[in-house]
Amino acid sequence: MGPWRFIVWFGVVSLLADFVYEGARSVTGPLLASLGASSLVVGVVTGAGEAAALGLRLVSGPLADRTRRFWGLSIGGYALTVLSVPPLGVAGVLWVACALVIAERVGKAVRSPAKDTLLSHATAATGRGRGFAVHEAMDQVGALIGPLTVAGVLALSGDAYGPALGVLAVPGAAVLVLLFRLRARVPDPEAYERQATALPGDSAPDGPPPPRRLPAAFWTYAAFTAVTTAGFTTFGVLSYHLVQQHLMTTAWVPVLYAAAMAVDAVAALATGWLYDRTGPRVLAVLPVLAAAVPALAFTHSVAPAVAGALVWGAATGIQESTLRATVADLVPSPRRATAYGVFAGVVGGATLAGGALTGALYGYSVPLLITVVTAIQAVALVLLAVTRGARRHAGREVRGAR
Incomplete structure (x- = not known):
């Protein structure tokens, strides 16, 4: 698989994942309110989720570099997200729903550094800006479709959260299927970068030891x-x-x-x-x-x-x-x-x-x-x-x- 195809297929994965979690986030506030949450609880829970989504990357990023398990962390993070969303509609208990909201954000923290690293290898061959731009554009398509789909199901079901969030299990399952297929096709995306940066006459793929500190x-x-x-x-x-x-x-x-x-x-x-x-x-x-x-x-x-x-x-x-x-x-x-x-x-x-x-x-x-x-x-x-x-x-x- 060429680097552009890898980026596009990873873009499809992100599109489908955004379909799932942006669809859920569009109704998180009213859903929690329907379970008895106050505005303070909604603010604390959603704020804690965003803090987890960003702050925990300080742990997941170094972990990915130490273990080199970029695919494993990416798949695990996406799995946590797509498995946390559909049960939200039938949680029935406020604390369970709050835990699922935060779990979805933790999934993003787990996968993001590893996912961005995998993409960075392919973009070395296509152009960094273009590669990440195409991925972001496809990502935003999912961010549009998800909320609109949830709104449509809510309108048809009489504001029932179960069907509206349950339908998101379909793109969620597709996310995991595509990820496993991508890993099978491209187990080592770093090869894209090695090939793109190899100089004529190079005899060894390894350079000097990497710096211990960030530049x-x-x-x-x-x-x-x-x-x-x-x-x-x-x-x-x-x-x-x-x-x-x-x-x-x-x-x-x-x-x-x-x-x-x-x-x-x-x-x-x-x-x-x-x-x-x-x-x-x-x-x-x-x-x-x-x-x-x-x-x-x-x-x-x-x-x-x-x-x-x-x-x-x-x-x-x-x-x-x-x-x-x-x-x-x-x-x-x-x-x-x-x-x-x-x-x-x-x-x-x-x-x-x-x-x-x-x-x-x-x-x-x-x-x-x-x-x-x-x-x-x-x-x-x-x-x-x-x-x-x-x-x-x-x-x-x-x-x-x-």
Whole structure:
């Protein structure tokens, strides 16, 4: 199987997995409420789930590098996710449902560093940006289909959660079947990278011992990512503004979110292709978009507010595709899963800080919010310039450790 076919089939796996867990997440709040949960319980449970999905990667990433069991961790993580979702609809007891919600997020933490490492090997042959962009675009298709499917079944079944979430067992089973077939066809995806980076006359596949620490350029890049993410408005704050200012009814918010996810996919593809042509300089558009979001979205007119939400979608697409591609270019293969775990931890902490910061400033002063976010993104641009300066040295380290 060629590297592009591997990426596309892995994209199908992610599409189907998003079908499952995004479908469930679209109704997690009302489902828990139907079992007697208060708004506080819903907030704590969903917050704990997101913390687990990101924070536990600090463990699963190094574990993947030490054991080299990338396929095993990927399959185990996906299995935990797809097996946790269908029982949610028939849980019947609040604590059981809460445990299943958190278990689904733990599954994402288990698989993500290993999965990203497997993909990074194939993208070495196709182009990092393009490979991760195609995967992200396919991922977002599932994020659209899942919630719409659940909404349709709920409408047909009279708001019965059992059938709505039970139907997700079908794409869940397909996820596991495809994963086992992919592992059988491509047991060693690292061969893609070895072939892509082999030089004429090479007689030994192994280079010098890999560095014990992550490269300095990775930490500079992680700092850039942390800063730009900490100044990034969350969709929760955007949707709150739209409804509270009577710019949009609650029923239309999911439609706008779906439109933002479509923009997400397009932005991922566009910047992924540009990344392979121009390198990290294309990431300069991310702080610019992040600074534009509050300036547009927090107005009192519908059109600019909707435009702000769509710009938010474009920025999210870059965050979830091209940012991951750069990690693979900065870190040698033997340490890459660790890097992805650390990177996810950094993004998780920055996301929490960004949500708290923008939420607090929104309640105090929107002009101050716009000013602060713009200043933060200016700092991010400086850090990106430093990262670009260090990338050449990091690239030599990566090639030497392959």
